[in-house]
Amino acid sequence: MSTASSPTPVLQARGLVKRYGHVTAIDGADFDLLPGEVLAVIGDNGAGKTSLIKALTGALTPDAGEIRLGGEPITFNGPQSARAHGIETVYQDLAVAASMDIASNMFLGRELRRPGVLGSVLRMLDKKRMREEAAEHMADLKIGLRSLTQAVETLSGGQRQAVAVARAVAWARSVVVMDEPTAALGVKESGQVLDLIRRVRDKGMPVVLISHNMPHVFEIADRIHVHRLGRRAAVIKPSDYSMAEVVAIMTGALAVDEAGGTVVADSEAAKAAGVQAT
Amino acid sequence: MTATTTPPSTPPSASSPYADLKAPTTARRLLTAPTTGPLAALLLACVFFSLTTDQFLTGGNFSLIIQQVMVVGTLAIGQTLIILTAGIDLSCGAVMAFGSIVIARMAAEGSLPPLAAIALGLVVCGGFGLLNGLLVQKIPLPPFIVTLGMLNVAFALTHIYSQEQTVTNLPGPLTALGQTFPLGYTDVTYGSLVTIALFLLLAYALSNTGWGRHVYALGNSPEAARLNGIRTSRLTIGVYTVAGVLYGIAALLLISRTGVGDPQAGQTDNLDSITAVVLGGTSLFGGRGSVLGTFIGVLIVGVFRNGLQLMGVASIYQTLITGVLVILAVTVDQISRKKAR
Numbered sequence: 154m155s156t157a158s159s160p161t162p163v164l165q166a167r168g169l170v171k172r173y174g175h176v177t178a179i180d181g182a183d184f185d186l187l188p189g190e191v192l193a194v195i196g197d198n199g200a201g202k203t204s205l206i207k208a209l210t211g212a213l214t215p216d217a218g219e220i221r222l223g224g225e226p227i228t229f230n231g232p233q234s235a236r237a238h239g240i241e242t243v244y245q246d247l248a249v250a251a252s253m254d255i256a257s258n259m260f261l262g263r264e265l266r267r268p269g270v271l272g273s274v275l276r277m278l279d280k281k282r283m284r285e286e287a288a289e290h291m292a293d294l295k296i297g298l299r300s301l302t303q304a305v306e307t308l309s310g311g312q313r314q315a316v317a318v319a320r321a322v323a324w325a326r327s328v329v330v331m332d333e334p335t336a337a338l339g340v341k342e343s344g345q346v347l348d349l350i351r352r353v354r355d356k357g358m359p360v361v362l363i364s365h366n367m368p369h370v371f372e373i374a375d376r377i378h379v380h381r382l383g384r385r386a387a388v389i390k391p392s393d394y395s396m397a398e399v400v401a402i403m404t405g406a407l408a409v410d411e412a413g414g415t416v417v418a419d420s421e422a423a424k425a426a427g428v429q430a431t
Numbered sequence: 432m433t434a435t436t437t438p439p440s441t442p443p444s445a446s447s448p449y450a451d452l453k454a455p456t457t458a459r460r461l462l463t464a465p466t467t468g469p470l471a472a473l474l475l476a477c478v479f480f481s482l483t484t485d486q487f488l489t490g491g492n493f494s495l496i497i498q499q500v501m502v503v504g505t506l507a508i509g510q511t512l513i514i515l516t517a518g519i520d521l522s523c524g525a526v527m528a529f530g531s532i533v534i535a536r537m538a539a540e541g542s543l544p545p546l547a548a549i550a551l552g553l554v555v556c557g558g559f560g561l562l563n564g565l566l567v568q569k570i571p572l573p574p575f576i577v578t579l580g581m582l583n584v585a586f587a588l589t590h591i592y593s594q595e596q597t598v599t600n601l602p603g604p605l606t607a608l609g610q611t612f613p614l615g616y617t618d619v620t621y622g623s624l625v626t627i628a629l630f631l632l633l634a635y636a637l638s639n640t641g642w643g644r645h646v647y648a649l650g651n652s653p654e655a656a657r658l659n660g661i662r663t664s665r666l667t668i669g670v671y672t673v674a675g676v677l678y679g680i681a682a683l684l685l686i687s688r689t690g691v692g693d694p695q696a697g698q699t700d701n702l703d704s705i706t707a708v709v710l711g712g713t714s715l716f717g718g719r720g721s722v723l724g725t726f727i728g729v730l731i732v733g734v735f736r737n738g739l740q741l742m743g744v745a746s747i748y749q750t751l752i753t754g755v756l757v758i759l760a761v762t763v764d765q766i767s768r769k770k771a772r
Contacts, residue, residue: 233660248658250651252718261648262659264641276640
């Protein structure tokens with residue numbers, strides 16, 4: 154594997170297994186996220202990438218295998234414990250409260266209280282400070298929104314996505330995981346979200362990006378983790394392969410050999426896909 | 432293939448993005464608040480009745496209106512909390528009636544000192560709320576079904592325990608909140624103050640504490656709330672329990688107002704409380720509204736009842752007009768929401 158001489162992965166998994174009765178959702182999967190990179194996770198429907206991501210974000214507990222965060226072995230007993238370790242997830246349905254304003258959403262579940270008796274006895278929220286800090290986080294990512302006191306439901310899809318991303322980045326200390334962040338967006342808004350992901354990466358925050366959109370993956374990812382049949386089929390650099398080849402790896406027509414070249418694994422499928430071994 | 436390294440991109444817009452960072456001005460907030468419509472309706476009704484009847488615009492009459500609505504108003508606070516979580520409570524009136532009979536009998540028969548009887552009433556009503564919350568959250572069952580069942584349970588228990596008898600000869604502390612004190616040119620009951628204080632307390636809790644934000648988030652989307660680390664199960668059960676305790680306080684207010692423990696009391700109060708909540712601009716789908724809106728809603732009902740009474744309109748027409756008002760309020764709410772989209 155080409156990652157052997159690389160720096161310590163931020164988030165790493167070895168031999169993860171998860172079975173539901175006779176169904177094996179994760180079948181000895183490995184995973185490596187390097188510091189400061191955008192790692193795209195792609196795979197066919199049913200390849201098990203959702204299960205993999207759930208295991209890495211604490212939403213499911215694997216039956217076997219090891220997860221390391223910053224080199225240290227770790228077990229998550231729920232999404233909260235992954236969050237407590239600085240892993241934030243942007244969910245596909247965004248998990249925002251529509252009628253609440255942007256600042257309230259940024260601090261939902263982690264509200265700040267006023268100092269002193271007002272906060273400790275009267276439990277009074279520090280709305281001003283939350284607004285200011287929310288504004289800082291938004292400015293940090295150069296997200297231009299006119300008012301942080303407008304309800305999230307008044308925002309466009311791209312703006313909502315931006316709020317969800319800003320919230321995740323604000324709280325993440327080690328990793329941000331984004332599940333299909335451009336799936337529901339138009340061309341222009343997708344472009345803005347991809348810009349946003351780049352800015353998150355440029356801040357030094359590694360990003361795991363789950364996506365079906367191959368052009369987006371090729372535009373933004375530093376490396377691509379191809380998931381197939383419950384395990385990692387390959388990790389490649391987008392500059393080394395064409396989209397057709399990556400799709401072929403995803404569907405099993407091509408396989409990646411030790412040297413990083415491809416071999417035809419399924420000649421008929423490869424012929425149908427119009428790809429050949431390098 | 433596209434290069435993977437891109438220079439840091441420029442901000443999407445050059446215009447100053449954070450110009451509107453400060454909280455909106457009070458005037459702007461008042462104009463855009465969802466309580467503005469109900470408040471305007473209330474003021475219009477007040478103007479109308481002031482012009483059509485002589486007695487309406489007097490301190491004594493306003494004090495009377497508050498007294499008339501304090502029981503339903505207190506129930507409506509609990510109802511608002513539950514509706515904000517996208518639930519509904521049909522059992523509030525019946526639970527209150529049972530609580531009032533428990534308090535009245537325990538105290539009147541001397542089984543418990545008056546204050547202990549009151550405390551027991553609060554615990555019993557809180558217990559009903561807790562049970563509602565557990566059934567809604569843990570099984571889980573739709574709030575409509577749970578509270579419909581609980582409505583019948585509490586109604587039956589009230590009649591069984593009271594043996595259909597009105598409880599009289601209540602000790603002093605039970606009716607203390609019915610006493611009045613002079614304020615300006617009129618007399619105000621302590622019970623009215625309790626209701627107003629409860630409205631203010633819950634308004635504060637909803638708008639200025641994390642708990643309040645979580646209630647709104649829960650009503651918006653339980654899944655989103657959960658994913659943001661809010662313990663939705665505990666929160667839901669807590670909301671129903673708090674509502675139950677409020678029904679217990681309403682039970683005490685009811686006793687103080689009538690001076691007896693009446694097993695027939697409160698039978699339409701569940702619907703009246705929902706009416707007040709809806710008139711106050713709170714959405715039945717959860718996540719939008721406020722207890723201050725409900726306070727206005729309660730006053731709208733009270734003012735219409737009182738004003739029509741002063742005009743000599745038969746009480747059945749008051750009910751009719753209340754019904755029309757509810758449909759009107761929801762219609763306005765729907766139309767304004769469509770426009771906002």
